Amino acid sequence: MDRYLVKPNSKIDLKAISSDHYKGYQGTKEQAMELTKIMNLELDKLQKIQNAEKKHKILIIFQGLDASGKDGAIRNVFGSVNPSGVYVAHFGAPTTTELSYDFLWRIHKKVPSKGEIVIFNRSHYEDVLIVRVQNLMPENIWRNRFEHINNFEKMLADEDTIILKFYLHISKEEQRTRLQSRVDNPEKHWKIDPQDFKDREKWDEYIEAYNDVLKFTSTEYAPWFVIPSDKKWYRDLIITSILTDKLRKMKMKYPSSKYDYTGYVVK
Amino acid sequence: MDRYLVKPNSKIDLKAISSDHYKGYQGTKEQAMELTKIMNLELDKLQKIQNAEKKHKILIIFQGLDASGKDGAIRNVFGSVNPSGVYVAHFGAPTTTELSYDFLWRIHKKVPSKGEIVIFNRSHYEDVLIVRVQNLMPENIWRNRFEHINNFEKMLADEDTIILKFYLHISKEEQRTRLQSRVDNPEKHWKIDPQDFKDREKWDEYIEAYNDVLKFTSTEYAPWFVIPSDKKWYRDLIITSILTDKLRKMKMKYPSSKYDYTGYVVK
Numbered sequence: 001m002d003r004y005l006v007k008p009n010s011k012i013d014l015k016a017i018s019s020d021h022y023k024g025y026q027g028t029k030e031q032a033m034e035l036t037k038i039m040n041l042e043l044d045k046l047q048k049i050q051n052a053e054k055k056h057k058i059l060i061i062f063q064g065l066d067a068s069g070k071d072g073a074i075r076n077v078f079g080s081v082n083p084s085g086v087y088v089a090h091f092g093a094p095t096t097t098e099l100s101y102d103f104l105w106r107i108h109k110k111v112p113s114k115g116e117i118v119i120f121n122r123s124h125y126e127d128v129l130i131v132r133v134q135n136l137m138p139e140n141i142w143r144n145r146f147e148h149i150n151n152f153e154k155m156l157a158d159e160d161t162i163i164l165k166f167y168l169h170i171s172k173e174e175q176r177t178r179l180q181s182r183v184d185n186p187e188k189h190w191k192i193d194p195q196d197f198k199d200r201e202k203w204d205e206y207i208e209a210y211n212d213v214l215k216f217t218s219t220e221y222a223p224w225f226v227i228p229s230d231k232k233w234y235r236d237l238i239i240t241s242i243l244t245d246k247l248r249k250m251k252m253k254y255p256s257s258k259y260d261y262t263g264y265v266v267k
Numbered sequence: 268m269d270r271y272l273v274k275p276n277s278k279i280d281l282k283a284i285s286s287d288h289y290k291g292y293q294g295t296k297e298q299a300m301e302l303t304k305i306m307n308l309e310l311d312k313l314q315k316i317q318n319a320e321k322k323h324k325i326l327i328i329f330q331g332l333d334a335s336g337k338d339g340a341i342r343n344v345f346g347s348v349n350p351s352g353v354y355v356a357h358f359g360a361p362t363t364t365e366l367s368y369d370f371l372w373r374i375h376k377k378v379p380s381k382g383e384i385v386i387f388n389r390s391h392y393e394d395v396l397i398v399r400v401q402n403l404m405p406e407n408i409w410r411n412r413f414e415h416i417n418n419f420e421k422m423l424a425d426e427d428t429i430i431l432k433f434y435l436h437i438s439k440e441e442q443r444t445r446l447q448s449r450v451d452n453p454e455k456h457w458k459i460d461p462q463d464f465k466d467r468e469k470w471d472e473y474i475e476a477y478n479d480v481l482k483f484t485s486t487e488y489a490p491w492f493v494i495p496s497d498k499k500w501y502r503d504l505i506i507t508s509i510l511t512d513k514l515r516k517m518k519m520k521y522p523s524s525k526y527d528y529t530g531y532v533v534k
Contacts, residue, residue: 097380102422105375148418151415151419
């Protein structure tokens with residue numbers, strides 16, 4: 001899975017990275033979907049232990065351009081996990097109230113507690129992405145935020161939080177197809193946001209901003225993975241694999257009872 | 268006022284610092300109280316401008332041993348300020364829910380928004396004080412927190428937060444008098460907490476923990492002040508002076524109207 005890991009401080013050029021599935025992958029689409037489903041069930045079992053153990057907090061961050069598949073990936077990776085142990089936090093445009101606080105205020109409120117998986121659908125990274133591309137703040141403000149973000153994530157990690165960050169990588173052509181299908185398909189009309197078409201015109205600037213995000217904020221304690229996402233089935237397979245692998249290695253186990261009721265017979 | 272400022276990275280030995288009022292002070296107790304009252308009213312005016320301007324966030328942190336006068340100081344310094352613009356957050360022993368998150372989670376939720384003064388009566392510093400003295404966490408955990416605290420406060424400062432931190436410094440003898448008066452005065456019985464008497468036995472360890480707090484976390488962007496607090500009137504005078512001075516220097520002003528109604532006559 002290291003193929004998709006961004007090493008700390010490595011220079012990233014997303015335009016040189018394939019957004020299609022790895023040609024070395026031996027299976028078919030159907031086999032990938034089947035394997036993903038099997039791992040989904042394992043994820044559910046692992047989360048059940050995490051919830052019982054109440055030791056680790058798990059934070060999964062999803063970022064990507066419009067139509068890169070964040071909603072779909074979250075559904076397909078976590079759809080089999082007990083909803084009691086998983087919480088999805090969506091970060092849209094900040095409200096007036098949120099804007100009157102520091103940029104991490106609304107984020108920090110939603111981080112996971114012990115035994116919980118929290119998924120961020122967009123996140124504090126928007127404050128160095130959209131804020132940068134749309135010139136919402138002067139450069140010195142958003143540039144400082146890379147360090148503030150790393151410090152914040154380091155603090156969370158030191159307080160028993162496992163952090164994984166997924167950038168869903170699609171090609172400009174794949175985005176075109178998906179946005180067009182929203183226009184053509186009445187059941188997808190509700191998803192249309194004229195801003196997406198405007199943002200598409202700034203494709204290159206967004207990619208450049210993402211290059212910096214990946215370069216400056218992929219750390220040992222909160223690594224980024226660039227997930228090839230033109231094929232949804234491949235995207236789901238890779239994310240589920242990385243996540244399951246990580247949770248397996250945590251060697252979680254059910255705690256023993258706090259009480260000694262060995263052999264007690266309930267009458 | 269620099270007399271009471273802790274310079275960044277300076278070694279502090281609280282036992283060598285007087286907790287009584289500065290002998291060079293020329294006025295009487297009555298004059299000090301009168302002056303404090305005048306500055307209280309100025310604080311109210313300055314806060315009114317801060318509130319109109321909606322530019323700065325102001326965070327005031329109070330720390331000190333039991334009976335050092337945190338409640339009294341907050342009342343006497345901020346009692347004349349419009350309650351709409353001031354919010355006092357008390358941080359007692361963390362709840363089970365709070366303990367299931369990182370140590371800054373409950374703190375971050377209470378930081379000030381634009382135009383607001385927030386006062387912390389105890390704070391995240393308890394997580395490197397009581398946690399240390401009572402051995403609630405291993406040393407490597409709380410030691411790392413000095414850096415996490417500095418990073419957190421730096422982030423707040425970069426997001427337009429003015430931070431001032433007051434350590435209320437009393438002598439061991441003054442604490443004895445005050446705790447005894449709680450025992451002797453029926454109207455103060457409700458304040459008695461047996462833990463205070465136990466903590467008093469660990470006086471030296473608390474002072475040592477405070478020495479480290481002052482040394483490691485007094486920064487340009489979030490300075491500590493050691494306030495001589497054996498005399499309540501002197502304590503209030505100094506805190507009010509430092510605060511008023513700081514707010515004056517911010518050169519806040521009422522914003523002009525967003526609309527041009529110059530000379531408009533309301534009929």
